[in-house]
Amino acid sequence: MKTAIWLYLFMFVAFFDLHAQYPILSPFAISLGAAPSFIGLILGVYSITHLPGNLIAGYGVDKYGSKRFIVFSLIVAGIVLLVQSRVTDPWQLLYIRSISGFVLAFLSPACLSMLAKIAKDKVQQSKLMAGNGFVHTMASVLSPAAGAYLVAKLGFAQSFTLLGWILIVTGVLAIFGVKEKQYTESAAALFPHAHGAPSAPEDNNMSEQDEVNRGIPWLFFGIPLALSCSQGILFFELPLMKEASGSILTSGILFSLVSLGALVTLSMLFINRISAFLRTSMGSLALALIFFGMSVNWPIPLHVSLFLIGMAKGVIYPSIASLLASISSAKRYGRIFSFLSISYSIGAFIGPIVAGHLRSHTSPFFMAFFCLMLALSLLPLKTFKTVQA
Structure with a gap:
């Protein structure tokens, strides 16, 4: 369960940083001179760049495991926030947000995959997923007020810098906190195939999409x-x-x-x-x-x-x-x-x-x-x- 606690911490920090930016991104964009229509683009581009990141993450996590993607996502997202604290133009903010959306797209599939693997049975899987939802919800409740408070006390630049360093430190902790190999092996034994999936040897000509x-x-x-x-x-x-x-x-x-x-x-x-x-x-x-x-x-x-x-x-x-x-x-x-x-x-x-x-x-x-x-x-x-x- 130590690994689950680490994963919850990583997810909480990532969602906290993300939701803490919701009440301050629009005012920050306005301070840079962005028009209302352009602010909508800045906010929406995050979801657009999430798509290729999610797709790459899915195949990457299955092939290389979750840990390296968790570490990469947290550290690089933190660096992106440090850069974001120094932007001076709405177009720069748009580019930074697009990069942030791509990088953080790796975190959720990696953590959810890891949570599913550390469960000993399907009831525990459900409890771990519920725990992930609880962590996400807690972050969404606490972080908007925290983000507004940070800006009121520190200003935009220092707030983004602080949030960035929190992500980087958490990413470094992930290097030492996530133990993946033992859970990957046990998960393969506990959950070998999907319900209803054939237990016979798989057709080598079957595409990965068909297999999924x-x-x-x-x-x-x-x-x-x-x-x-x-x-x-x-x-x-x-x-x-x-x-x-x-x-x-x-x-x-x-x-x-x-x-x-x-x-x-x-x-x-x-x-x-x-x-x-x-x-x-x-x-x-x-x-x-x-x-x-x-x-x-x-x-x-x-x-x-x-x-x-x-x-x-x-x-x-x-x-x-x-x-x-x-x-x-x-x-x-x-x-x-x-x-x-x-x-x-x-x-x-x-x-x-x-x-x-x-x-x-x-x-x-x-x-x-x-x-x-x-x-x-x-x-x-x-x-x-x-x-x-």
Whole structure:
């Protein structure tokens, strides 16, 4: 479990640094003279450059292991932040953010793959994934306020410098804290193949893409894509709602309610004993119904609705990771979790764009409902058979 604690530390520091920049990037870009439209590009380019990084990370982690990618991602991301503290032009900030998105894309697949490998059974896998969700949520709750506080006390340049050094030091600690070889060997014995995957010798002519797809239908990745898209729509629309009153502080409180709801269900460890597929599908359905209720102005207050959205997220995110780990062989964890990260990145990029273009015609929350229901309706029945096998 020492390795799991180290991995949680790395993920917390990375997400803390990332989320700490959310409230300060836009003001920083404005201070450099960036136009509002260009600020949107600066914020969105992170998700775009995440895609090639995720793809490379998936195959790299399976071939070379997680440790070197964890160390590389943390240290280089820290160096990028040090450079970011010295930028003087919006275009320079755009380039730096694109590099940061590419570099940090390696961290999540590497850590998730490692977490899946250190588990002794599938129940422990679910608990470890829930722990990852808990760490992510805690970072998202604490870091925005911390980032704003740092800028108020130190200014933009020194804040980015401090965050950069924190990443670099954490990356150096990863060199000594991660012990990977023993877990890779035990995982290969415990989780040799996906549920439902044939145990006969593999066809040498089978492509790696076909090998990955044997246990997981590609349409399954529509669930994380729709989930991320719906969250992107929520994050776009929430500050514009009349309940936010145009106040950054009020918007921050509303976002915190989502995180607090997620913490509630992430703390319910007994949920991990329920089928990961059932948690994923039922949690997504519940989330879709909440968005539908918000789109028709149901009588439940916004604060309660946001808390319920957070509770649904606390169920869905760990269960998706647990499901993918349980129906994949250990040697393909890197690729599987890289495809998961790619789905999240695409959804996060599409969601705000769709909401921005269509909100004058229909409720953005109905679009979130539609995305989730479409993904659920396209979910292949083969997935049910795979998990139950």
